[in-house]
Amino acid sequence: MSDISYEAIFCIVNLGFTDLVMTAAKAAGARGGTVLSARGTGNKEMEQFFGVKITPEKEIVMILVPTSIRDDVLHAVNESAGMSTKGQGIAFSVAVSDTIGLEQNETPAKAEEATKPTTK
């Protein structure tokens, strides 16, 4: 079990835009993520207007990041796949505890830098 505190970032984007999310997240220091398929429930007007059932297909990207780089990752994801982009993504983070399976040596360089004590 790791001593570093982690947060899980959930990013819900339109189908096919997970690459944008992961590219931005990796640039901000994240390592990898898991993609789940999902379905949106909003936009009822669209369904009624056309008279056919349109299911907005979504994807959820779960990324586990150290708390120290959470803000950087969220900023990066918002810029590349936020609501103003075609990905129309929303992202939020939740604090997680007792993370297992993340090796200390594999933490991103940025996170290590952030946790380093500053010497003057």
Place this chain on the structure above:
Amino acid sequence: MENDNIPYDKSHRIHPLVIACIVVNEGQEDDMKQIVFEHEVYATWTTRARGTSTSLFDEVTGGQLRKAVIFALMRKDTWEVVKRSIASRLNISKLSKGIAYCIPLTGIMSVSVYKMFSNVRFFEKPVESKKQKKIKIIGGKSK
């Protein structure tokens, strides 16, 4: 019946609940579920997922990209035991690698659902009303 109007979380001891999230390679999910079941946790949901490749080799071969995510709802004290079993299972080989973490719940719907997830099978005596902010139960009556 005055007691009926007292919220359950005000009159009983509340066990904090967590949702455990276990991400493993496809094919490993049954073993993980078995570990969870052994600790009397039966509220689990499994879904297929896709891993984002961390190496060019995986990206080209498509290996290790298919994942399974197991969500399990359990008590915090149960998770303390379950996580040790999961940690040892993840270390068996390279193929069984994965990650697991838990997210504390802050609210739950109805007393019966809380009782089901917290595995409260016996009658619990009401306790003195005291300040406890572990989990908020919405709906249901004190029984």
